[in-house]
Amino acid sequence: IAVVSDEMIAACGATEDDLDDVAVIAGQAEGVEVSITVRQTESGWKASVRTVDYANANAICAQLGGGGHGMAAGCSMDCELGEFKRLLLEAAKKVWKQG
Numbered sequence: 001i002a003v004v005s006d007e008m009i010a011a012c013g014a015t016e017d018d019l020d021d022v023a024v025i026a027g028q029a030e031g032v033e034v035s036i037t038v039r040q041t042e043s044g045w046k047a048s049v050r051t052v053d054y055a056n057a058n059a060i061c062a063q064l065g066g067g068g069h070g071m072a073a074g075c076s077m078d079c080e081l082g083e084f085k086r087l088l089l090e091a092a093k094k095v096w097k098q099g
Contacts, residue, residue, distance in 0.1 A: 001036045001085050002026040009040075023048035023072075034060070034092050038085065044078035047088055055095045063091040 004022060019039070027035035027050045034055050037048045047064075049057040050072055057073035064087055066075025077084050 001038060004039045006040045023050060036088055044076060045081060045084045046074060046076045048074045055092060059095045060091045
């Protein structure tokens with residue numbers, strides 16, 4: 001899970017346009033099958049989930065009220081970052097075990 005907070009964005013002077021492809025970066029590491037990028041929003045956190053072969057991104061995000069496609073999906077929650085990360089990992093583990 002890669003986290004991008006408002007503080008990080010401000011520190012480097014980034015804009016929303018600069019963040020368009022940030023969700024794909026974590027998945028570029030060799031051997032990564034599920035990558036999750038979490039960005040801070042005005043109302044909490046937004047996750048972008050990307051998968052390769054062994055998990056379904058839509059199935060992960062659907063457990064948390066989101067959706068998308070098999071290899072790219074997203075969801076949002078208004079909660080503490082630690083709780084969101086815990087829920088995302090729990091959802092990913094459930095989907096991984098189904099495959």
